[in-house]
Amino acid sequence: MILKNGIVFLEDKLQKLDIRIENGTIVELSTNMVGEENVIDCSEMIISPAFVDLHTHLRIGQEYKEDPEITIKKAIKGGYCAINVMPNTLPPVNSAPMVEYVRKITRPEGFLVMATGAITNNGLLAEIENMAEAGAVAISDDGNWTENSFIFYQALKYAKRHNLLVIDHAQDMVLFKSGRIYEGQVSFQTGLKGFPKAAEAHAIYRDGTLNLTVGARLHITHLSTVMGLDTISFLRHLGSRVTTDVTPHHLLFDDSAYLDYDTKVKANPPFGDDRDRKALIHALRSGEITAIATDHAPHSEPEKDQEWEDAPYGIASIDSAFEALYEGLVKTNLIPLEVLLSALSTKPAQILGLEHGIQVGNSAHLALIKENVPHVIASSMGAKNNPYVGKESSAKIAAVILNGTVVYRNDQ
């Protein structure tokens, strides 16, 4: 198969190139490619490595929220070829069999489902070595912070031994439980209890300093505050190797979104203020933050249709993250398209240790993107807690190719 005349995102640059794919693998990249077999005209299309989500919630055991098969369909529609599943399923992923179950969950050929195992099980270490052997790529207590410093320290050592990524939901839980959103003007106005933003920074600081002597691959997920960012840069200054991601919603919303008690935008960590949001955008542009992770967290309609404080935390946007980010960040010239594409594709893959990107010898997992196609963002299946639905976007995912096969097309 030949993808002709596309603008290819190669080595962090957009360039006009043709791509030849054989047996699911990229075999040639050049201009003016000729061939009779299966030529797809990609004029005016951007060809990106398909996206990789570092942080996805599959509702295994809670299918009423969103069936995992639907989540995977939505991921593909959103341009993704791989997701990394958080362990807070039912039962939780804290054993080798659950890791295997997640990795083998029903999915289209070529789509990669990675498993993250829990760090703790009832407060003590989960079977990290068993899970590593079963193919877990990471460990995390996502949804919670590992409160016990001693246990977390030991977990870092196991992670280092098995080269696992440690995905850190960095949030002091005592402070978090004292509030609902970050303390500030909006918590004052809405009455929603505020907790201090330092809850993030000091969790990051504890984990980063513990890891200084261990040297595991520590990854701070869903970063939300300036203080958190500054703490990471301080840790890097100390010599700590720490990677980080930010969600689409922390880049696109600030806490003024809570003023009308819309449960769709209720997420944890909560949104910071405008200054936090701008700092996160700036950090993404400067490379301090390299990856965007969706934290796709679907919930059922009755769960979200109730009093704000009783509604569960979570935003489900894996199918429209790109459209929303393009409109909010690229169209507004806040972030170059190249940065957005790498933050969605090659950078998260690197953090996870995946061989991914458009280069000869790699599997052909590609997202075909069209710009200048104004439309209203829609989401037709699964959970509805997606705050971007109904908003405008001028770019869309036109097709997704997994292992050289077109698995999704949007011709509208």
Place this chain on the structure above:
Amino acid sequence: MKHLLGLEELSRDEILSILHLAAPMKDIILREVKKVPTLRGKIIGTLFYEPSTRTKNSFELAAKLLSADVVSVSIATSSVKKGESLKDTVLTLEAMGVEAIVIRHSRNGVPAYLSSFSKASIINAGDGQHEHPSQALLDLFTIQQHKGHVEGLKVLIVGDIMHSRVAKSNIYGLSKLGAEVIVSGPPTLIPEEVKGYARVEYDLDKAIKEADVVNVLRLQLERQEAGLITSLQEYHRFYGLTKERMAKAKDDLLVLHPGPMNRGVEIDEEVAYCDKSAIQEQVSNGVAVRMAIYYTLMGGREE
């Protein structure tokens, strides 16, 4: 005006018009036959998810004095999953013909949530730590009755500003009517953001000297367990409205308290019943103001 969700979203004129209506309503209460037919044939529902004696009775009495019928649903806050049942309860009330719903709930934003789907007028009788507009309106009305105006007055609010919906609604209302708001209380209970609306004076001895009105907030005794105050004795010493402090105040200081009072904690017995106190009068003014609220939201549609 369809709903009364808070004073933050009301204009100065809207507030003044409710206060203006409250005066004739108060006359009705003082009459021998305390009933007018204004809302005859209308049904008002009260939905209290938090215990309340005075607010609930005040709203219900106000409805009855205007000849409305009252359906009262009282639900003790429990661990039952409230979500669906709250929506269902409101839809059920609507199906019974209820045209206005008075809601008190421990959750912030519940009145706003109800107004998003209900056809009835929603009246916020206190939601979490957000707002308690009818209380603030009755405080404003009481001030107006005593001082003739609100504009230009220095109004001191003392106590747990952080958790007080009464304080927040008062701050919005007072600012809109041109009063200067001063707040006093322990540093753990005064949120930083209040500085955008009021002057903070931690030293109550200083603040009391310049105040024309002091509104003393009820201290929730749980705040000590929550690690926010040290002891009730210390609180009383620093932030209680004591007889000694009253001696430093202006002669015409007006003392308010939303009730119920913790005597000997935030206010001394002698102060609560002194001639500067309008605490009892606040209760009857509360009925008048709530009649004015009903009239504003429901009276107009009939004509």
